[in-house]
Amino acid sequence: MFAKLKPRPRTVAELIERTSIPEPNSGCWIWVAGVWRGRRGLLYGYASFQGRTRLAHRASYEAFKGPIPDGLCVCHACDNTLCVNPDHLWLGTQRDNMRDMTRKGRHPNSPAAIALTDTTNHTNTRANGARGMGA
Numbered sequence: 001m002f003a004k005l006k007p008r009p010r011t012v013a014e015l016i017e018r019t020s021i022p023e024p025n026s027g028c029w030i031w032v033a034g035v036w037r038g039r040r041g042l043l044y045g046y047a048s049f050q051g052r053t054r055l056a057h058r059a060s061y062e063a064f065k066g067p068i069p070d071g072l073c074v075c076h077a078c079d080n081t082l083c084v085n086p087d088h089l090w091l092g093t094q095r096d097n098m099r100d101m102t103r104k105g106r107h108p109n110s111p112a113a114i115a116l117t118d119t120t121n122h123t124n125t126r127a128n129g130a131r132g133m134g135a
């Protein structure tokens with residue numbers, strides 16, 4: 001009999017299964033390791049495997065369903081950005097994703113986002129201060 005000493009998961013699928021907790025009501029697998037706060041304050045899990053760190057839901061999609069074509073997003077059918085259940089993930093374009101978020105009320109046209117873009121009208125004071133900054 002082999003001792004059960006496996007400090008590291010051997011596959012990404014194993015890592016995903018070990019690092020998430022099934023949520024019985026929604027069926028979501030909630031990521032319980034590293035979390036990254038993305039744009040618009042949404043939280044995403046990130047997974048480190050063999051020296052590579054990537055978004056956990058994308059890693060999950062690839063591990064269980066297959067490669068993600070270039071330029072496509074992995075979207076959450078359940079709207080829970082910390083969920084890594086491959087059955088809740090679908091491939092869409094950036095546009096699909098935005099449309100989906102709009103429908104669910106997560107579009108960036110929130111009052112906070114509008115307030116931010118409103119501040120861009122006050123830039124014309126002095127033009128010679130910022131030269132050479134490489135910005």
Ligand SMILES: [Zn+2]
Nearest residue numbers: 028078083088
């Ligand atoms: Zn889910």
